[in-house]
Amino acid sequence: xxxxxxxxxxxxxxxxxxxxxxxxxxxxxxxxxxxxxxxxxxxxxxxxxxxxxxxxxxxxxxxxxxxxxxxxxxxxxxxxxxxxxxxxxxxxxxxxxxxxxxxxxxxxxxxxxxxxxxxxxxxxxxxxxxxxxxxxxxxxxxxxxxxxxxxxxxxxxxxxxxxxxxxxxxxxxxxxxxxxxxxxxxxxxxxxxxxxxxxxxxxxxxxxxxxxxxxxxxxxxxxxxxxxxxxxxxxxxxxxxxxxxxxxxxxxxxxxxxxxxxxxxxxxxxxxxxxxxxxxxxxxxxxxxxxxxxxxxxxxxxxxxxxxxxxxxxxxxxxxxxxxxxxxxxxxxxxxxxxxxxxxxxxxxxxxxxxxxxxxxxxxxxxxxxxxxxxxxxxxxxxxxxxxxxxxxxxxxxxxxxxxxxxxxxxxxxxxxxxxxxxxxxxxxxxxxxxxxxxxxxxxxxxxxxxxxxxxxxxxxxxxxxxxxxxxxxxxxxxxxxxxxxxxxxxxxxxxxxxxxxxxxxxxxxxxxxxxxxxxxxxxxxxxxxxxxxxxxxxxxxxxxxxxxxxxxxxxxxxxxxxxxxxxxxxxxxxxxxxxxxxxxxxxxxxxxxxxxxxxxxxxxxxxxxxxxxxxxxxxxxxxxxxxxxxxxxxxxxxxxxxxxxxxxxxxxxxxxxxxxxxxxxxxxxxxxxxxxxxxxxxxxxxxxxxxxxxxxxxxxxxxxxxxxxxxxxxxxxxxxxxxxxxxxxxxxxxxxxxxxxxxxxxxxxxxxxxxxxxxxxxxxxxxx
Numbered sequence: 026x027x028x029x030x031x032x033x034x035x036x037x038x039x040x041x042x043x044x045x046x047x048x049x050x051x052x053x054x055x056x057x058x059x060x061x062x063x064x065x066x067x068x069x070x071x072x073x074x075x076x077x078x079x080x081x082x083x084x085x086x087x088x089x090x091x092x093x094x095x096x097x098x099x100x101x102x103x104x105x106x107x108x109x110x111x112x113x114x115x116x117x118x119x120x121x122x123x124x125x126x127x128x129x130x131x132x133x134x135x136x137x138x139x140x141x142x143x144x145x146x147x148x149x150x151x152x153x154x155x156x157x158x159x160x161x162x163x164x165x166x167x168x169x170x171x172x173x174x175x176x177x178x179x180x181x182x183x184x185x186x187x188x189x190x191x192x193x194x195x196x197x198x199x200x201x202x203x204x205x206x207x208x209x210x211x212x213x214x215x216x217x218x219x220x221x222x223x224x225x226x227x228x229x230x231x232x233x234x235x236x237x238x239x240x241x242x243x244x245x246x247x248x249x250x251x252x253x254x255x256x257x258x259x260x261x262x263x264x265x266x267x268x269x270x271x272x273x274x275x276x277x278x279x280x281x282x283x284x285x286x287x288x289x290x291x292x293x294x295x296x297x298x299x300x301x302x303x304x305x306x307x308x309x310x311x312x313x314x315x316x317x318x319x320x321x322x323x324x325x326x327x328x329x330x331x332x333x334x335x336x337x338x339x340x341x342x343x344x345x346x347x348x349x350x351x352x353x354x355x356x357x358x359x360x361x362x363x364x365x366x367x368x369x370x371x372x373x374x375x376x377x378x379x380x381x382x383x384x385x386x387x388x389x390x391x392x393x394x395x396x397x398x399x400x401x402x403x404x405x406x407x408x409x410x411x412x413x414x415x416x417x418x419x420x421x422x423x424x425x426x427x428x429x430x431x432x433x434x435x436x437x438x439x440x441x442x443x444x445x446x447x448x449x450x451x452x453x454x455x456x457x458x459x460x461x462x463x464x465x466x467x468x469x470x471x472x473x474x475x476x477x478x479x480x481x482x483x484x485x486x487x488x489x490x491x492x493x494x495x496x497x498x499x500x501x502x503x504x505x506x507x508x509x510x511x512x513x514x515x516x517x518x519x520x521x522x523x524x525x526x527x528x529x530x531x532x533x534x535x536x537x538x539x540x541x542x543x544x545x546x547x548x549x550x551x552x553x554x555x556x557x558x559x560x561x562x563x564x565x566x567x568x569x570x571x572x573x574x575x576x577x578x579x580x581x582x583x584x585x586x587x588x589x590x591x592x593x594x595x596x597x598x599x600x601x602x603x604x605x606x607x608x609x610x611x612x613x614x615x616x617x618x619x620x621x622x623x624x625x626x627x628x629x630x631x632x633x634x635x636x637x638x639x640x641x642x643x644x645x646x647x648x649x650x651x652x653x654x655x656x657x658x659x660x661x662x663x664x665x666x667x668x669x670x671x672x673x674x675x676x677x678x679x680x681x682x683x684x685x686x687x688x689x690x691x692x693x694x695x696x697x698x699x700x701x702x703x704x705x706x707x708x709x710x711x712x713x714x715x716x717x718x719x720x721x722x723x724x725x726x727x728x729x730x731x732x733x734x735x736x737x738x739x740x741x742x743x744x745x746x747x748x749x750x751x752x753x754x755x756x757x758x759x760x761x762x763x764x765x766x767x768x769x770x771x772x773x774x775x776x777x778x779x780x781x782x783x784x785x786x787x788x789x790x791x792x793x794x
Contacts, residue, residue, distance in 0.1 A: 030694050031272075031691045031692060031693075031694045033272075033278075033691070034272065034275075034276045034277055034278040034291040035243040035247070035250055035272045035273040035275075035276065035277045035278070035294070035692060036090070036247070036250060036277050036278045036279060036280055077246040077248045077249050077252075077424070077551065077552060078225075078226040078551040078552055078553040078555055079226070079248070079551070079555075079557075079625065090247060094679075094681070094686045095681055095684075096535055098127070098514075098684065098686060099131075099513060099514075099533040099534065099535050100533075100535045100563050101130050101131060102130070103128075103129060103130025103131065104130045104131055104132075104133040104568070105129050105130050105131065105132050105133060105514075105515050106132075106133045106134050106147075107134055107136055107145070107146060107147035109129065110136055110144055110145035110146065111144060111146075113144075114142075114143040114144055115138065115143050115144065115145065115520050115522060116143055118515075118520040119517075119520040119521065121520075122685070123490060123516070123517055123683065123685045123754065124685040124686075124687070124688070126514075126515045126516055126517065126519075126520065127514045127515060127516060127684060127685065129514075129515055130514075131513055131514065131530070131533075131568070131570075132512060132513060132514060132515060132528060132530035132570075133530055133568040133569060133570060134147055134530060134568070134569040134570075135147070135148050135149070135150055135153045135527065135528065135529050135530060135569065136148060136527070136528050137152075137153065137156070137525075137526070137527050138522040138523075138525060138526035138527070140524060140525075145526075145528060148527070150569075150571065150579065153527050153529060154579045154580055154582070154583035155583050156507075156525075156527065157482070157507070157509055157527065157580050157583065157584065158580070158583035158584040160479075160480055160506060160507040160525070161193065161480060161584050162584060164479055164480065166194070167193050167194030167195040167197075167459070168194075168195050168197060168461075168463070168478075169477065169478050169479045169480065170190075170193070170195060170197060170478065170479070170480040170481075170482065171197050171199055171464060171469040171472070171473065171478050171480065171481045171482070172186065172187075172190040172195070172197055172198055172199075172482050172484070173198075173199045173200065173466075173469070173481065173482065173483040173484065173486060173488055174186060174198065174199075174200045174201065174433055174438045174483075174484045174485065174486070175201050175483070175484060175485030175486030175487075176201050176202070176425075176426065176428060176429050176430030176431075176433060176485075177428065177429065177485045177486070177534070178429060178433055178484050178485050178573055179429060179432075179547035179548060179549060179559070179573065179574075180429065180432045180433070180435070180436050180547065180548045180549060180550065180556070180607065181547050181548065181574055181600050181603045181604065181607075182484065182547070182572075182573035182574045182577055183429075183432070183433040183436050183437070183438050183484070184436040184437055184603060184606070184607050184610075184611075185574055185577045185578060185581070185596065185603060186438070186484055186577050187436070187437035187438055187439075188437075188450075188454065188581075188590075188591070188606075189577060189578075189580065189581035189584075189585070191437075191450065191458040191459060192454070192456055192458070192581075192585055192589065192590050193584060193585065194459055195459055195463055196439075196440055196441070196442060196458075196459050196461065196462060196463030197440065197463035197464040197469060197478070198438050198439060198440045198463055198464075198465075199440065199464055199465050199466040199468070199469035199470075199488075200430075200433065200434070200438050200439075200440070200465070200466070201430055201466075201486055201491065201682075202430050202431075202433070202434055202438075203440075203465040203466040203467070203770065203771060204393075204466055204491060204492070204771060204772055204774075205389050205392060205393070205425075205426050205430070205771070206389075206392055206423055206425055206426075206430070207392070207465070207766070207769040207770065207771045208391075208392040208393075208397035208398045208400075208401055208766050208768075208769040208771055209387075209392055209401055209423040210434065210769075211398050211768050211769050212397070212398040212399075212400075212401035212402050212405070212769075213401065213405070213421065213423070213633075215398075215402070215640070215646060215648065216401075216402050216405040216640075216645060216646045216647075216648055217405065217414065217421070217633040217638060217640070217645050217646075218632060218633060218637075218638045218639030218640040218645075219631055219632050219633050219639060220434075221423075221431065221554055221631060222420065222421050222422045222423045222552060222553070222554075222631075223414055223415065223420035223421045223422075223631050223633045223634040224384055224419075224420035224421065224422040224553065224634075225553050225554075225555075225628070225634075226252070226553050226555075227417075228382075228384060228417060228418050228419065228420060228422075229252045229253075229255075229256055229384065230255070230256070230259075230418075231382060231417050231418030232256065232261055232380075232382050232383065232384045232418045232419065233261055233262070233379075233380035233381050233382050233383065233418070234261060234262040234263070234264065234376055234377060234379075234380035234382075234383045234384075235253070235256060235261060235262075235263045235264070235383075235384045235386065236264045236266070236373075236377070236383065236384070236385045236386070237263070237264065237265045237266065237267070237274070237295070237386050237387070238266045238267075238306050238385070238386065238387040238388075238390065238391050238404070239266070239267060239268075239306060239387055239388055239389065239390020239391040239392075239775070240267065240386065240387060240388030240389070240390055240391075240424055241267065241271045241273060241274065241388075241390075241675070241676075242273050242274070242294075242424070243271055243272055243273015243274065243277075243678070243692055244271075244273065244676055244677075244678045244692065245388065245424075245426065245676060246388075246424055246426075247273065249424065250273055250277040250294055251277070251279060253277070253294040253295070254277045254279065254292035254293075254294055257292055257293050257294060257295075257296065258292060262296045262297065262376045262379075262380065263293075263294065263295045263296050263297070264295065264296065264297045264298075264299070264373055264376055264377075265295040265297070265298045265299065266299050266301055266306055266309055266373075267298070267299075267300065267301075267390060268300055268301055268302060268303050268305075268364075268390065268673070268744060268745045268748055269300065269703065269742055269743060269744035269745070269748070269750060270298070270300065270742070270743035270744075271692065272692035272693075273294060273692065274294055274295050274298065275293065275294060275295065275298070276291040276292065276293050276294060277291060277292055277293075277294050278290065278291045278292075279292070297372070297373070297376060299365055299369055299373065300364070300365075300743070300744070300745050301363045301364045301365050301745065302362070302363065302364035302656075302671070302745045302747065302748060303394075303656065303671045303673055303745065303748045303775055303776055304362075304394045304396070304653075304656035304671070304775070304776050305362050305363035305364050305365070305656075305745075306363075306387075306390070306391055306400050307362075307396060307399060307400040307403045307652060307653075308358070308359045308362035308363035308652050309359075309363040309365055309370060309373070310400075310403045310404060310407055311351060311354050311359055311403060311652060312356070312359040312360075312363060312365070312367065312370035312374075313370055313373055313374040313377060313407065314351050314403075314406065314407055314410065315351050315354065315356070315359070316370065316371050316374040317331055317332075317374050317377070317378060317410070318348060318351055318352075320378070331378065332410045332411060333410070333411050333412030335412075336409075336411075336412030337409070337410065337412075340409075340412075340415075340636055340638065340644055340645050341409050341644055341645045341646070341647055342642050342644040342645070342646055342647065343646050343647035343648060343649065344410075344647050346647075346649045347406055347647040347648070347649040349649070350649040350650065350651060353651070354651070354652060358652055359652070362652055362653075362656070364745050364746075377407075377411075381418075382413070382416065382417065382418030382419040383408070383411065383413045383419050384418070384419060384420055384421075384422055385404050385407070385408055385413075385420075385421055385422065386422040386423070386424055387401070387404065387422075387423055387424070388423070388424045388426070389426070389774070389775065390673070390775055391404075392423075392766075392769075392771060393673075393766070393771055393772065393773055393774040393775040393776070394656065394766060394773055394775055394776045395653065395656070395657070395764070395765070395766055395767055395773055395776065396650075396653045396656075396766070396767060397766045397767075397769060397771060398766060398767055398768050398769055399648075399650045399653075399767070401423075402648045402650075403650075404421065405421060405645075405647075405648075406647045406648070406649075408420070408421060409645055409647055410647075414633060414634075414636070414645065415633060415634055415635065415636035420634065421633075422552070423552070424552055425551075425552045426682065428534075428549055428551075429549035429550060431550050431551070431552060431554070432548070432549050432550030432556070435550055435611060435613075435629070436607055436611055437450075437610075437611070440462060440463040440464055440465050440468075441462045441463075442458075444460075446610070447460060449609075449610045450610060453606065453609045453610055454590045454591070455590060456590050464478075465770050466488070466492065466770075466772075467762060467763075467765055467770045467772065468770070469481075470488075470492060470498055470501055470762060471762065471763075473501040473502065473504065473505055474497060474498075474500070474501035474504070474762075476504060478505070479505060479506040479507070480505065480506060480507045480508075480509075481502065481505050481507070481508045481509070481523065482508075482509040482511075482580075483508075483509065483510045483511060483512075483518065484511050484573060484577070485511060485512060485531075485573070486512075486518070487516040487517055487518050487682075487683040487684075488502070488518050489502055489517045489518040489521050490516065490517040490518065490683040490753075490754040490757070491682065491683050491753075491754065491757075492757065492762075492772070493757050493760030493761065493762050493764070493772040493774065494732070494757070494758070494760060494761055494762035495754065495757050495758040496758060497730075497762055498762070499517075499521040502518065502521045502522075502523060503521050503522065503523060503524075504523070504524075505523035505524065506523060506524055506525060507523050507524070507525045507526065507527075508522055508523035508525075508526045508527075509526070509527045509529065509580075510526075510527070510528050510529065511529045511531050511573060511576050511577075512528060512529070512530065512531065513530065513531060513532075513533045514684075515528075516683065516684075517683070517754070529571075529576050530568070530569070530570045530571075531570060531571060531572060531573045531576055532561070532565060532570055532571070532572045532573070533561070533563075534559060534561060535561045535562065535563045536561040536562075536563045536564075536565045536570075537560075537561050537562060537563060537564050537565065537566075538560070538561060538572045539566065540572070540575070540597060540598050540599065540600070541597075541598035541599070542598050542599035542601075544560065545560070545572070545599070545600045546558045546559060546560035546600070546621075547559050547560075547574075547600065548604070548621065548626075550629065553628075554628060554629040554630065554631055555625065555626045555627070555628055555629075556614075556621070556626045556627055556628075556629060557625070557626035558621045558622065558626065572597075574596070574597055574600065574603070575597045578593040578594065578596060578597045579593075581593050582594070591606070601618050604617040604618050604621070605617070605618065613629035613630050614629070633645070656671060656776050657671065657725075657764075657773070657776050657777070657778040659725050659726075659727075659778050665780075667780040667782070668711075668712075668780065669725065669778055669779070669780060670708075670747055670748065670749045670778075670779050670780070670781060671747060671748050671749070671776055671777065671778060671779075672702075672722070672724075672748070672749040672750065672751060672756070672759065672777040672778075672779045673748070673749070673750050673751075673774065673775040673776070673777070674750075674751060674752065674753035674756045674757060674760070674774045674775070674777070675750055675751075675752065675753065676752065676753070677689075677690040677693075677695075677699060677752050678690045678691060678692050678693070680752075683753075683754055685699070690752075693740070693742060694740075695740060698738060699752050699755055700734075700736065700737050700738060700755055700788065701737060701738045701739075701740045701751065701752070702720060702722065702737045702738070702739060702740065702749055702750070702751045702781070703740050703741075703742035703744055703749065703750040703751070704739055704740070704741060704742065704744070704749055705741075705742070705743075705744050705745065705746045705747075705748070706741045707746060708746055708747070709739060709741060712781070714739050714783070715739070716739060716740065716741055717738055717739065718738070718739045718783065719736045719737065719738060719739075719783070719784040719786065719788060720736075720737055720739060720781045720782060720783055720784050721733060721734070721735045721736070721737075721781065721782055721783075721784045721786065722734050722737060722749075722751070722756075722759060722779050722780075722781050723759075723779060723780050723781075723782075724759035724760070724761070724777050724778065724779050725778040725779065725780065726761040726764060726778075728761065728763075730761070732758055732759050732760075732761070733758070733759075734751075734755065734756060734758055734759060735784055735786040736784045736786040736787060736788045737751060737784075738788065749779065749781070753774065756777075757774070759777050759779060760772055760773065760774055760777055764777075
């Protein structure tokens with residue numbers, strides 16, 4: 026590992042250098058330059074990276090460094106075909122790094138696993154579809170199949186996928202959102218009647234204060250940096266609560282600002298930075314409310330108010346029980362659990378109270394804890410007390426990860442569909458869809474592990490790498506009777522095949538999708554409920570690749586029949602016909618095809634933004650809970666007297682989701698390495714550790730399963746004391762599969778109890794070639 030302090034801003038020359046390096050690495054320079062110019066542009070394609078929204082500026086590029094990496098990574102000239110698989114056994118491939126697997130290039134023909142030879146071999150599309158149909162139709166019941174979806178799938182593909190699976194007879198839709206923002210969907214739906222954020226991108230131009238909880242925009246949604254810098258320049262207060270210092274939450278050099286670039290200047294992205302303990306956000310917000318409640322009571326005594334009482338009276342329910350819970354929460358508990366002092370929390374409350382319009386944003390630093398739903402509802406309560414929902418420049422803004430993870434949910438990828446949605450499906454398609462709730466990710470993996478589920482079909486994604494408890498998940502996948510993966514690149518899931526397995530190569534976001542009616546466009550939905558069209562520009566006609574829609578339709582036709590319940594081929598020929606069906610089923614999509622060509626797409630709407638509360642009571646709910654007794658309750662006997670740390674998994678700057686673009690994380694001053702653990706310098710001193718020392722990490726849980734990772738290099742970082750951080754998927758092996766959030770069942774990837782000790786293992790050597 027090379028460790029050297031990186032002093033640059035987020036963005037700037039470092040971003041341009043990294044973008045150029047990845048452009049050259051794609052071995053497709055000329056085409057990818059043109060691709061980047063079309064990214065997030067009208068009549069271009071939507072970035073296959075994050076879901077941050079766009080407010081187009083004429084003449085400006087609309088991609089970030091990590092978006093450029095995603096485009097270059099997908100539009101490589103390198104290919105993986107049956108010849109490649111003939112040269113490499115699956116057992117050998119499984120020993121290679123995640124980076125190496127995906128760096129081999131685009132999958133370019135369908136292949137089938139031969140367990141006798143341990144190699145994938147070529148198969149025709151028709152034979153592949155027939156093979157899947159044979160397995161599905163041989164199951165004892167449809168609930169023995171799992172239909173996984175990644176957020177890279179389009180609205181059209183996802184809608185067709187759920188139509189097929191529901192007509193087949195199951196609601197088993199494990200989805201990548203189960204592992205990231207499921208707590209948001211549950212928490213917001215209960216509190217305000219809709220599981221999506223209430224803000225639009227324009228609100229960031231009008232907010233007086235923006236509060237960011239548990240997120241790292243510099244790596245995970247870098248286009249947000251320009252939004253934050255712009256807000257800072259006009260005088261908005263930007264307050265970050267994040268358990269470790271992130272460069273993107275400190276300063277940003279806009280690569281499209283000549284003055285900043287030539288002067289090596291920058292704009293701050295936050296005005297105030299607080300470092301709470303992992304899982305301490307709920308306590309921090311509870312403390313802010315406690316400060317503001319005392320002020321409100323003092324103001325009422327003199328004939329004034331601090332809270333927005335007319336809004337509370339007209340639009341909310343539950344304030345008395347919630348404020349009683351605030352009164353019952355001691356400052357000792359708040360300070361202990363948040364890791365912040367009363368003075369720091371009061372400082373944040375001062376900023377909040379002084380702002381007329383406040384946006385609260387959050388990401389997976391909030392959603393991947395046992396008490397994540399409660400934390401999100403605590404954020405909602407704060408906003409409701411001040412009427413900060415349903416007005417311009419204010420609101421609730423969960424920042425989604427993958428580019429269409431929200432859209433997939435909107436069009437029906439949901440293991441717990443509403444009765445209204447199922448009624449509409451029955452009305453439009455003339456069959457009775459299953460009503461029993463299906464499996465999310467954790468339940469699906471447990472069913473595969475027990476042998477209750479036999480078939481796994483993945484529409485994109487890399488579940489073995491993305492999921493917790495890596496070895497148990499890989500074993501569960503290998504035990505399936507059939508695994509099918511629809512993908513653009515080779516990944517960890519493909520090299521853990523079931524007893525039978527298929528890899529079906531699909532078109533990517535950057536590719537031309539040519540069907541019988543001509544070139545097609547697909548759609549995606551961003552974090553702000555804007556629906557955009559996307560049409561790729563790379564010609565892939567020389568490869569034996571099909572679109573996700575054509576693959577889903579091919580499986581459906583082979584399994585259910587030519588016209589059951591729709592003409593699958595007609596929908597494949599012209600995607601306008603799929604959008605006509607979406608319009609009939611999903612609210613907000615009226616005149617879908619006609620509105621699709623509007624510049625910037627169209628807005629689906631949000632009932633809570635209009636102060637229409639689709640809750641049981643018809644009002645926004647202030648829901649109240651005590652703070653958790655412990656972030657991770659553990660039996661003391663398992664620690665052997667060692668200090669317990671709380672570890673979070675996170676992305677490197679050189680990756681997106683499970684896709685590893687390289688081994689550098691320059692914002693955290695790490696180069697050429699991924700097996701690292703970030704430690705507070707004071708904790709290092711207490712443990713007798715130095716930079717670069719190797720440590721083994723063991724997780725603590727209530728079962729007798731040993732979960733270890735070995736020879737991770739220590740890196741000092743400004744992180745809350747008692748907290749550690751490491752990259753996923755490497756550290757996912759430490760997360761127990763049955764450690765998940767209350768009511769969300771999201772794996773607790775941000776609160777893993779561990780102990781560390783000096784290692785006697787050799788470090789893992791990696792190749793970056």
